[in-house]
Amino acid sequence: MSDPDRSLAERLGAIVGEVAPDLVPKLYYGQPRWAKAGKVVVFFRSGIDDKARYSTLGFSGMAALDDESxxxxxxxxxxxxxxxxxxxxxxxxxxAARWSLASASASASAAAQQRYEPARGVIPRP
Structure with missing residues (x-):
């Protein structure tokens, strides 16, 4: 990865290492990711490498960023x-790093129940 994205990734790595030392850094196609229990939680995508207008800081579905809204x-x-x-x-x-296997499965289970509840007046298909 070339500068300035390399500098961004290094600074991001320092931040992640400081606030979430339990996240394990790894590279995927030369782009950094930080994982917990083998699941990616935070990632960085180089805008230069992706030929995009900007780089991206992203969070996977494993990140505990859910909001009440x-x-x-x-x-x-x-x-x-x-x-x-x-x-x-x-x-x-x-x-995001507060995620754990137990909370992820409880959350997935609750989301699945909510997603498959029939709407009022609608008979669920068998």
Whole structure:
């Protein structure tokens, strides 16, 4: 990965290592990911390598970012990491890293139940 994305990835790696030391760093096609229990939680995609307008900081479905509103972002465009954005990234990563296998399966089970409940007045198909 070439600069400036390399610098972004290194700074992101330092933030992740500080706030979520239990996330294990690994590279996938030369792009960094951080995983817990073998599941990717946080990732960085180089805009230069992807021939995109910007790089991306993303969170997988394993990240504990769920919001009561039912709406939350799963990725962010990144062109630079300022001191202010570093604070936000640290908060998101710390929150995302709270994921555990038990909470993931409880959450998936609850989501499955909610998704398959029939709407009022509708008879479910067998």
């Amino acid at each position: 039912g709406l939350w972002p799963t990725s962010y465009a990144v062109t630079e990491i300022t001191d202010a954005s570093a604070v936000l990234i640290a908060e998101w990563v710390a929150r």
